[in-house]
Amino acid sequence: MSEAAVPLLETSGLTKIFGRLTALRSQSITVRTGEIVGVIGPNGSGKSTFFNCVTGFLRPNAGEVRLSGQPIQNLPPMKIARLGIARTFQGTRLFAGLTVRENVRAAAQLRHPSSMLDAVLGTPRLRAVEDKVDAMTAELLGLVDLHRQADRRAGDLPYGDQRRLELVRALATGPRLLMLDEPAAGMDAAETRRLLELISDIRHRYKLGVIVVEHDMDLIMNLCDRIQVLAAGETVFEGTPAAVQAHPRVREVYLGHE
Amino acid sequence: MSTPAGPTNAELAALRRPAAGNPTWRAVRNYQAINIVVLVTLFLGFCTGYSLLYPDQLRFASLGNLSVLSQQVPVTAIVAIGVGLLMIGGEFDIAVAGTFTLVPFVVAITSAGSWGWPIGVSLLAGLAVALLIGLMNGMITTRLGIPSFIATLGTMFFMRGVIRFVSLNPTTKQPDNIAFFPGDALKALLGGQIIGPIYAQMLWLIGVALIGYALLNRHRFGNHLLLTGGNRDAAVAVGVPVRNVKVTAFMLCAVTAGFAGILQGVRINQVEPSFATISGLELKAIAAVVVGGTSLFGGRGAILGIILGAVLIETVDNILVLISAPETIFKGFLGATTILAVILNTVIGRRARR
Numbered sequence: 001m002s003e004a005a006v007p008l009l010e011t012s013g014l015t016k017i018f019g020r021l022t023a024l025r026s027q028s029i030t031v032r033t034g035e036i037v038g039v040i041g042p043n044g045s046g047k048s049t050f051f052n053c054v055t056g057f058l059r060p061n062a063g064e065v066r067l068s069g070q071p072i073q074n075l076p077p078m079k080i081a082r083l084g085i086a087r088t089f090q091g092t093r094l095f096a097g098l099t100v101r102e103n104v105r106a107a108a109q110l111r112h113p114s115s116m117l118d119a120v121l122g123t124p125r126l127r128a129v130e131d132k133v134d135a136m137t138a139e140l141l142g143l144v145d146l147h148r149q150a151d152r153r154a155g156d157l158p159y160g161d162q163r164r165l166e167l168v169r170a171l172a173t174g175p176r177l178l179m180l181d182e183p184a185a186g187m188d189a190a191e192t193r194r195l196l197e198l199i200s201d202i203r204h205r206y207k208l209g210v211i212v213v214e215h216d217m218d219l220i221m222n223l224c225d226r227i228q229v230l231a232a233g234e235t236v237f238e239g240t241p242a243a244v245q246a247h248p249r250v251r252e253v254y255l256g257h258e
Numbered sequence: 259m260s261t262p263a264g265p266t267n268a269e270l271a272a273l274r275r276p277a278a279g280n281p282t283w284r285a286v287r288n289y290q291a292i293n294i295v296v297l298v299t300l301f302l303g304f305c306t307g308y309s310l311l312y313p314d315q316l317r318f319a320s321l322g323n324l325s326v327l328s329q330q331v332p333v334t335a336i337v338a339i340g341v342g343l344l345m346i347g348g349e350f351d352i353a354v355a356g357t358f359t360l361v362p363f364v365v366a367i368t369s370a371g372s373w374g375w376p377i378g379v380s381l382l383a384g385l386a387v388a389l390l391i392g393l394m395n396g397m398i399t400t401r402l403g404i405p406s407f408i409a410t411l412g413t414m415f416f417m418r419g420v421i422r423f424v425s426l427n428p429t430t431k432q433p434d435n436i437a438f439f440p441g442d443a444l445k446a447l448l449g450g451q452i453i454g455p456i457y458a459q460m461l462w463l464i465g466v467a468l469i470g471y472a473l474l475n476r477h478r479f480g481n482h483l484l485l486t487g488g489n490r491d492a493a494v495a496v497g498v499p500v501r502n503v504k505v506t507a508f509m510l511c512a513v514t515a516g517f518a519g520i521l522q523g524v525r526i527n528q529v530e531p532s533f534a535t536i537s538g539l540e541l542k543a544i545a546a547v548v549v550g551g552t553s554l555f556g557g558r559g560a561i562l563g564i565i566l567g568a569v570l571i572e573t574v575d576n577i578l579v580l581i582s583a584p585e586t587i588f589k590g591f592l593g594a595t596t597i598l599a600v601i602l603n604t605v606i607g608r609r610a611r612r
């Protein structure tokens with residue numbers, strides 16, 4: 001596979017300051033399609049802040065975010081989502097009152113608009129669009145084994161299932177870049193293993209670049225092509241899983257006694 | 259290599275089919291406030307039976323009273339549909355009584371006397387005023403980040419002031435009612451008798467309800483509204499323009515309130531400035547909406563429930579008037595019903611799902 005000249009995502013000099021605290025300092029990262037990049041670091045090291053700056057939920061104080069070369073750091077988060085960056089949140093943000101199916105449908109529908117006339121008249125065109133959305137929803141729910149729970153209220157699912165639902169809801173928006181904030185939190189070892197297989201499967205199936213923030217070192221080391229290590233907003237190191245594990249300063253700031 | 263065990267083809271096919279049953283009926287069944295609606299339907303049945311057996315004691319099922327109801331229920335229901343859509347999106351409009359009064363006020367004044375605009379132009383002016391009120395409510399809420407409860411409280415007082423200023427009689431120092439005679443054709447169109455106790459307002463309610471239903475259940479806007487009210491961050495993350503959705507909902511709410519105000523003005527041939535202050539229309543609408551199963555916190559609700567809620571609220575009001583109960587009892591009933599419905603919607607609903 002030939003490397004694309006323009007990376008999918010590229011940040012440079014990304015800085016976010018909260019009052020006297022620099023939560024993220026001059027961060028740079030590059031992600032290409034088909035690549036899984038991990039971001040690790042202790043609590044409060046700026047990982048979620050990095051996510052929020054890329055997805056437009058926070059406005060960075062300085063620096064650039066480019067999606068396929070296009071600067072996006074000044075766009076509102078809704079526009080960024082529409083350009084193809086999908087994210088999950090640390091701690092789920094589901095539409096708890098909607099069913100599992102409706103959660104995914106809602107996201108899938110954003111790429112399949114229908115006109116008011118179609119809506120009122122219930123035209124064949126509306127049917128066709130709805131069929132497409134239903135098919136996509138079915139495929140995605142099948143992917144995470146939630147197809148038997150399709151009509152349950154999303155808020156009633158066990159936590160692990162909620163996280164998987166949030167992941168496929170993000171996928172349903174048809175993204176180019178998928179950003180997962182601690183997707184394995186609250187999952188047991190078996191669930192985490194299945195999550196790992198799922199993420200590495202979907203990056204090819206849907207031609208994605210993926211960024212994963214995670215504390216589970218087993219997941220990170222086995223899943224990622226590259227890992228960036230943050231500490232107190234600073235980039236400490238970036239390299240392959242093997243290099244990260246070997247790096248003395250990384251062991252010191254993050255892996256601790258390991 | 260290995261992927262999670264996927265569904266079988268049969269399971270996939272089943273998943274593609276919409277869940278069994280008519281979606282509207284399914285939505286009704288899912289209403290957490292369905293208990294109240296059933297309870298009160300029984301209550302209404304009782305009242306009807308009682309009034310048929312003892313017409314001298316309760317004139318509920320009389321032709322005259324049913325005519326009053328069929329003209330009054332749609333007005334409240336139309337306001338409630340607007341308030342309900344907005345509430346599904348997670349916001350409140352407690353200025354509806356002001357909009358309800360100001361819009362027909364503008365139409366009545368501009369179409370008569372020294373202004374003398376053609377009624378069509380005046381109606382457009384009324385629509386423009388409604389859109390402007392909604393826009394103002396929406397902008398204050400979404401751009402300035404002021405909670406809609408407070409923002410619309412502000413616009414409510416503003417509208418009360420405008421209405422009072424314009425209608426104030428310099429000699430009596432009291433606001434005058436403004437006469438509203440928009441012509442026979444419009445009167446027939448907006449308030450004519452269709453057959454028996456059925457009046458045109460009923461048809462307008464059906465029209466507004468169908469539009470509301472299409473918007474909420476079939477159109478992307480309804481999807482966006484449910485998501486915005488359901489979880490704002492998640493809605494943004496899946497590309498919902500939450501601010502625009504909310505502003506649009508505020509505008510829809512103002513337009514329905516203004517339209518209902520015109521229906522009422524046409525029926526009683528005048529616009530009453532005091533209505534903006536003392537009607538408690540916002541309480542009625544909110545009560546109707548939550549009794550109909552809409553979440554006070556946004557993210558769920560449906561048109562049919564809102565209409566049933568309005569029918570319930572108006573009928574209870576009507577019966578209290580028939581039995582000559584003091585007016586304060588109705589306000590108390592509104593408050594108690596709203597709180598009870600919210601409790602049923604959240605607490606008991608949660609328990610039932612376990």
Ligand SMILES: Nc1ncnc2c1ncn2[C@@H]1O[C@H](COP(=O)(O)OP(=O)(O)O)[C@@H](O)[C@H]1O
Pocket residue numbers: 018021023041042043044045046047048049050
């Ligand atoms: N909205 C905010 N306002 C003020 N401080 C914040 C905000 N968000 C995060 N922070 C602070 O920024 C630092 C980095 O937070 P975060 O990016 O959430 O860390 P991580 O995700 O790596 O645990 C923390 O000290 C946190 O308290």
Ligand SMILES: [Mg+2]
Pocket residue numbers: 047048049090
């Ligand atoms: Mg975090």
